[in-house]
Amino acid sequence: MGLSSLELCAGAGGQALGLEMAGFGHAGLIENDAPACNTLRLNRPRWNVIEHDLFEPLDISAFKGVDLLAGGLPCPPFSIAGKQLGERDERNLFNVGVNYVDELRPKAVMFENVRGMLGKPFAQYRQWIDARLRKMGYETDWRLLNACDFGVPQLRPRVLFVAIQKAWADKFDWPEGKRKPATVGETLHDLMAARGWRGADEWRDKANAIAPTIVGGSKKHGGPDLGPTRARRAWAQLGVNGKSIAEHAPEADFAGDPRLTVRMVARIQGFPDEWGIWGRKTAAYRQVGNAFPPPVAKAVAGRIRQALESGSASMTVKSWAGNA
16 A cells, blocks of 8 residues: 655656655656656666656546646746746646646645745736636645755755645645755765865865755756856855866865766755766756755655545555556
């Protein structure tokens, strides 16, 4: 027995891993990026990974009755760094997500997005989402959470939208993040010293704060670097060269500010070291940089699970492979 989930825009598996740690089984994971799909299959060969563009029709009838519909829906439409076109942006998938809720009627919904989603320009759109789901019988709420409050060594504010059917809604409480994160130096010291770098201890002491927000970029914009000029300056204060991503840790006689590897960035995002990232440097870094930190996903999904289990027995996680 167990709770089941269907995930939209699964990416490199940050949210999926958090759901798994919270006790959810995966009925399906939908993602259109081939390298990200390969990452999911690499780490969990038995997961039902569906490589599909959500802007294209998809028969999801096999997933009716799933307990949780989750997703890290595209952020650019609501990012303060973009044009903030919101629902008018061609990349917006919130409408698709709401339509999936209408068709599947899961017990709960959990969508993640950027802080900008709570801005005034999108107040009317949020009201539309709330009204539509309440009409379906859900109670809804939006909450801004910061990954660093859940032990992730990074300043990463994320907006969580949770909707739960009224039968279980009063059992749900948002998690309180009280776990202090380690510094960047403490988090990455062993990886920086892996090839014998003699400056690793001194660097650890300099990198004595949490990281700025990791920026993954997109296929059209952004390469394997740690973000725009402002972000790179923040990294420089921690003794990190943010102009590019390294293939390896520094060698023994390296001098200067080291670059981060994809594995280092993945650890800063809250991924366990055993979680492999498929693809070459640019594709791998993009997956990690755009991921939802697993510890935050685990915390919220864990509260959803408690709410659902407190009401009644859940459906059995079945074998969904090949049903979509």
